[in-house]
Amino acid sequence: MASPLVLSFVTTAIVVAVVPAYSLPTEAEALLRTGWWSSNGGDNTWGHCIWQGISCNKAGSITRIDRHGAVGSGFFDKLEKLKFCFPNLVYLNLAQFVVNGSIPPQIGDLSSLEYLDLSYNSLTGELPRSLGKLTRLKELKLHDNSFQGSIPMDWGNLKSLMSLKMMSCNIGGPIPYEIGNLKNLSVLSLTKNKLSGLIPSSLSNLSSLSVLYLDSNLLQGPIPHEIGNLKNLQVLSLTRNKLGGSIPSSLSNLSSLSLLYLDSNLLQGPIPHEIGNLKNLKVLSLTTNKLSGLIPSSLSTVSSLSDLYLDSNLLQGPIPREIGNLNLRVLSLSNNPINGSIPLEVFTCPSSTLDLSHNFIEGEIPHRDGNCVFVSNLDLSHNNLTGMIPDIFEAVDTVNLSYNSLQGPIPHYLIDSFGPDSFRGNKHLCANLPGFCDCPASNKVQIAKTIIPIVGILALLLLGCLLYFIFKAKDNIPESNVTKNGDLFSIWNFDGRIAFQDIIKATEDFNFRYCIGTGGYGSVYRAQLPTGKIIALKKLHRREAEVPTFDKSFKNEVKILSEIRHKNIVKLHGFCLHDRCMFLIYEYMARGSLLRVFAGDVEAVELDWIKRVQIIKDIASALSYLHHDCHPPIVHRDISSNNILLNSNLEACISDFGTARPLDPDSSNQTMLVGTYGYVAPDLSDHRSFPLPQIVEIEQKSEDPHALISLKGFCEN
Numbered sequence: 120m121a122s123p124l125v126l127s128f129v130t131t132a133i134v135v136a137v138v139p140a141y142s143l144p145t146e147a148e149a150l151l152r153t154g155w156w157s158s159n160g161g162d163n164t165w166g167h168c169i170w171q172g173i174s175c176n177k178a179g180s181i182t183r184i185d186r187h188g189a190v191g192s193g194f195f196d197k198l199e200k201l202k203f204c205f206p207n208l209v210y211l212n213l214a215q216f217v218v219n220g221s222i223p224p225q226i227g228d229l230s231s232l233e234y235l236d237l238s239y240n241s242l243t244g245e246l247p248r249s250l251g252k253l254t255r256l257k258e259l260k261l262h263d264n265s266f267q268g269s270i271p272m273d274w275g276n277l278k279s280l281m282s283l284k285m286m287s288c289n290i291g292g293p294i295p296y297e298i299g300n301l302k303n304l305s306v307l308s309l310t311k312n313k314l315s316g317l318i319p320s321s322l323s324n325l326s327s328l329s330v331l332y333l334d335s336n337l338l339q340g341p342i343p344h345e346i347g348n349l350k351n352l353q354v355l356s357l358t359r360n361k362l363g364g365s366i367p368s369s370l371s372n373l374s375s376l377s378l379l380y381l382d383s384n385l386l387q388g389p390i391p392h393e394i395g396n397l398k399n400l401k402v403l404s405l406t407t408n409k410l411s412g413l414i415p416s417s418l419s420t421v422s423s424l425s426d427l428y429l430d431s432n433l434l435q436g437p438i439p440r441e442i443g444n445l446n447l448r449v450l451s452l453s454n455n456p457i458n459g460s461i462p463l464e465v466f467t468c469p470s471s472t473l474d475l476s477h478n479f480i481e482g483e484i485p486h487r488d489g490n491c492v493f494v495s496n497l498d499l500s501h502n503n504l505t506g507m508i509p510d511i512f513e514a515v516d517t518v519n520l521s522y523n524s525l526q527g528p529i530p531h532y533l534i535d536s537f538g539p540d541s542f543r544g545n546k547h548l549c550a551n552l553p554g555f556c557d558c559p560a561s562n563k564v565q566i567a568k569t570i571i572p573i574v575g576i577l578a579l580l581l582l583g584c585l586l587y588f589i590f591k592a593k594d595n596i597p598e599s600n601v602t603k604n605g606d607l608f609s610i611w612n613f614d615g616r617i618a619f620q621d622i623i624k625a626t627e628d629f630n631f632r633y634c635i636g637t638g639g640y641g642s643v644y645r646a647q648l649p650t651g652k653i654i655a656l657k658k659l660h661r662r663e664a665e666v667p668t669f670d671k672s673f674k675n676e677v678k679i680l681s682e683i684r685h686k687n688i689v690k691l692h693g694f695c696l697h698d699r700c701m702f703l704i705y706e707y708m709a710r711g712s713l714l715r716v717f718a719g720d721v722e723a724v725e726l727d728w729i730k731r732v733q734i735i736k737d738i739a740s741a742l743s744y745l746h747h748d749c750h751p752p753i754v755h756r757d758i759s760s761n762n763i764l765l766n767s768n769l770e771a772c773i774s775d776f777g778t779a780r781p782l783d784p785d786s787s788n789q790t791m792l793v794g795t796y797g798y799v800a801p802d803l804s805d806h807r808s809f810p811l812p813q814i815v816e817i818e819q820k821s822e823d824p825h826a827l828i829s830l831k832g833f834c835e836n
Contacts, residue, residue: 146181149202155186176207183210187236198242199223207231214260215239227252236260238284246290248273255279262286262308269293275300282306286332291315294333299324308332310356315339318357323348334358334380341365342381347372356380358404363387366410371396382406382428389413390429395420404428406451414452416441430454430474438475440464453477453498461485461499476519477501479725481767482709484520486511499523500544503721505709506645507632508533508548521545524711524719527632528558546718547635558631577628584695585619619695621648622656622704629658636711641673645707654692658702672777673701679776683749687741689764689774708764708772716765730769737771738763751781 147167150156156170168175174183184205198218203225211232219241226235227249233256242264250259251273257280266288275297282305291313298307299321305328314336322331323345329352339361346355347369355373358380365388366381376397386408394403395417401424410432418424419441427442430453438457442450443464450465451474460482461475467485476498483506484499497512500521507527512518518537522544529542529550539552549558625646626633635655636643644656659673680691680703693704713734716722726734738758745753755762755773762775 145204149204150181152202153196153200155189155196155200174210180207181205182207182231184208185210185212186216187212188215198237198240203228205229210234212236213240217241219243221245222247222250224249226250229253231255233257233279237264238262240264242266246271246274250274251276253277257303258282260284261288263288265289270295270298272297274298277301278303280304281327284308285312286310288312291337293317294319294322294338296321298322301325303327306330309336311335313337318343318346318362320345322346325349326351328352329375330354332356334360336360338362342367342370342386344369346370349373351375354378357384359383361385365389366391366394366405368393370394373397374399376400378402380404382408384408386410390415390434392417394418397421398423400424402426402428405432407431409433411435414439414442414457418442419444421445425449427451438462438465438480443467448472450474466494472496474498475502479503479721481505483507484509484511484525501721503725522721524715524722526635529555581619581623587696622646622702625649626656629656636715641702653707655705655707656702657705673703676776677703679753679781683745683753685741685744687737687770687772688744689772705774708774709767710765710769712761713763713765713771714760717760726769734763734765734769734771738773741773749781753781 150167150170150173156167156173167173167181168179172183172185172187172189173181174185176182196216196218197220198213199220201213203223206229208229209231211229211234214236215238217240218237221244222237222242224247226247230253232253235253235256235258238260239262242261243266245268246261246266248271250256251271254276256277259277259280259282262284263286267290269290269292270285272295275295278301280301281303283301284306286308287310289312290309293316294309294314296319298304299319302324304325307322307325307328308330310332312335314333315338317340318333318338320343322328323343326349328349331349331352331354334356335358337360338357341364342357342362344367346352347367350373352373353375355370355376356378359382362381362384363386366386368391370376370379371391371393374397377399379397379400379402382404383406386405387410389412390405390410392415394400395415398421400421403418403421403424403426406428407430410429411434413436414429414434416439418427419439422445424445425447426449427445427447428449428451430451432455434452434455434457436457437459438452438461440462441464443462443466449472451472453474453476455478457475457478457480459480461480461484463485466473471494473494473496477500479502480499481503484504486509495516497515497517498519500519500523502523504520504523504525506525508520508525508530510530512530512533518533519541521540521542524547525542525545526547527549529548529552533541534550534552539550539554542548542550543554549556551557623629625648626644629642629644633644633646634642635645641657641659644658645653646656647653674696677691677694677696680688684690689708690706691703692706695702710716710722716726742755742758745755755776757775757777758773762773764772764774766772
């Protein structure tokens with residue numbers, strides 16, 4: 120029996136025998152001829168195995184060449200200098216080695232090669248078909264070069280290939296159908312090339328594929344629904360192509376998908392409801408397409424979702440409040456025709472970025488008392504938001520509330536942190552900044568000096584007004600049931616004392632920051648009662664109350680509105696008549712006057728032809744009621760765009776009946792010409808008095824330059 124030493128010798132002899140005697144010096148000479156190595160006088164037969172980046176097997180044949188990032192004999196060495204005479208070479212890495220030229224076809228002779236990295240060089244020419252002969256190749260990296268031509272069909276023979284990375288290679292043409300033969304492929308990245316044509320449906324055969332990057336190419340046509348068969352796919356990026364059609368619902372079958380990028384294409388149609396089945400999805404980017412319809416509420420079931428980009432599409436309707444259940448890091452819905460209000464759940468959910476800009480979102484900025492928002496970067500610009508800026512932004516890094524319809528003072532801490540550009544385009548915001556109206560003096564010392572001396576006087580005035588209000592209400596208005604906190608929306612003869620206290624508290628004694636406009640003889644305030652309901656208050660100032668004309672108009676409006684009811688005439692809920700405290704209580708019209716809507720660029724665009732026609736119909740209906748259904752008839756005498764108010768549904772109501780008057784059909788009904796200049800018929804503007812038919816004609820010939828349709832035509836038809 121042979122000893123272990125003898126067996127070892129025999130084994131070594133056998134290994135050496137499989138390598139031809141001529142190959143060892145040939146391999147060493149091939150390395151030396153490149154000028155990338157130096158023998159340093161050593162034995163060329165065995166010494167090359169210890170050169171930098173060289174590894175050999177036991178027989179001394181080269182199995183590994185790794186010159187990643189090393190320096191060759193000179194800049195831009197030709198790759199052809201390396202003769203591919205290495206029958207046992209398994210690993211070849213020349214990444215960032217600054218070689219140029221084309222890849223020689225002899226590379227296909229490296230029959231044992233499993234790893235090839237030629238990335239980050241200056242290689243040119245066409246991709247060699249001979250690479251398809253490397254049937255043992257598992258990883259191929261050719262990215263960041265400047266090749267020409269397309270991917271050879273022969274590469275479909277690389278049956279062992281697991282990773283193919285060819286980003287930024289300048290390759291063009293179609294993706295060969297034969298790529299679908301690479302059944303072991305796990306990573307396919309062809310980003311930033313000039314690939315064109317369709318995405319081959321054969322990709323659905325790549326059952327092992329987990330990462331697919333085809334972004335930044337010239338691919339077109341639909342997304343193949345067969346891609347939904349890739350059950351192991353975790354990353355799918357098709358962004359920045361020319362893909363069209365709709366998003367296939369089959370993508371919902373990609374149960375392992377974590378990242379889905381379809382942005383910057385020509386995709387259209389709705390977002391599939393089935394996308395809510397992607398339970399492992401973390402990032403969804405559909406930005407810059409032509410997607411339409413509603414935002415599917417099913418997205419709220421994707422509990423792992425952290426980044427949602429749906430901006431720059433044609434999505435419409437309200438924001439689903441269910442999205443607020445997600446723990447989003449980014450929510451971007453900008454540049455869509457989204458309308459409705461901002462759900463509180465969405466606004467207060469923790470996130471880093473919330474971008475709802477350039478939409479048609481309306482209503483107030485949602486908030487809870489004492490709670491700050493958790494958003495780091497907030498952009499609500501270019502919408503139709505109304506109301507005041509709540510004190511909830513102390514923890515926010517960036518804020519943009521510009522180009523809305525916000526009102527009142529800008530909090531000082533916001534001005535100090537973000538500057539004026541974050542608030543421009545809100546005509547009714549005030550601040551001590553260039554381009555904004557000055558707010559009333561807010562110096563605390565000055566306020567204290569002003570308030571303290573008159574506290575006693577105010578108390579007496581309030582007490583007198585309360586007593587007058589109570590007795591006046593009891594004397595002039597029939598009794599009925601009273602609800603707590605003066606619910607003005609369900610009663611007329613409310614408890615004057617309680618309601619008055621609620622109003623004073625809600626407006627902080629008619630503080631300027633609750634003022635939303637001024638009329639012909641008073642200011643209008645917005646107030647929210649303890650019940651949560653919002654009302655509008657028209658208050659006659661003390662100096663105006665001393666003018667007989669204003670006092671008469673004020674009381675005339677109370678008389679007229681207390682006797683009429685119509686859905687297109689602003690509702691009067693109550694009033695206070697006292698020589699030191701006079702105000703009217705109306706229903707709140709959220710969109711303000713027609714004049715204000717037309718003055719804003721975004722609001723005017725929203726008020727399309729159909730909506731303008733409906734507004735004219737509402738006005739005509741109200742006038743018809745006043746002229747024909749009231750006994751005696753009533754003429755308004757000042758129908759202008761400033762006296763037409765719109766609610767949140769853009770339904771129109773006529774307001775400001777200070778100059779209105781009932782007419783006796785049995786008298787001559789002579790009346791002085793009144794109204795707003797520019798809205799009175801020109802053929803009547805030089806007359807001093809008119810009979811009833813002419814007064815009716817004045818209202819029917821209203822020449823509001825914004826109305827665009829003759830009111831007279833609707834009345835006659």
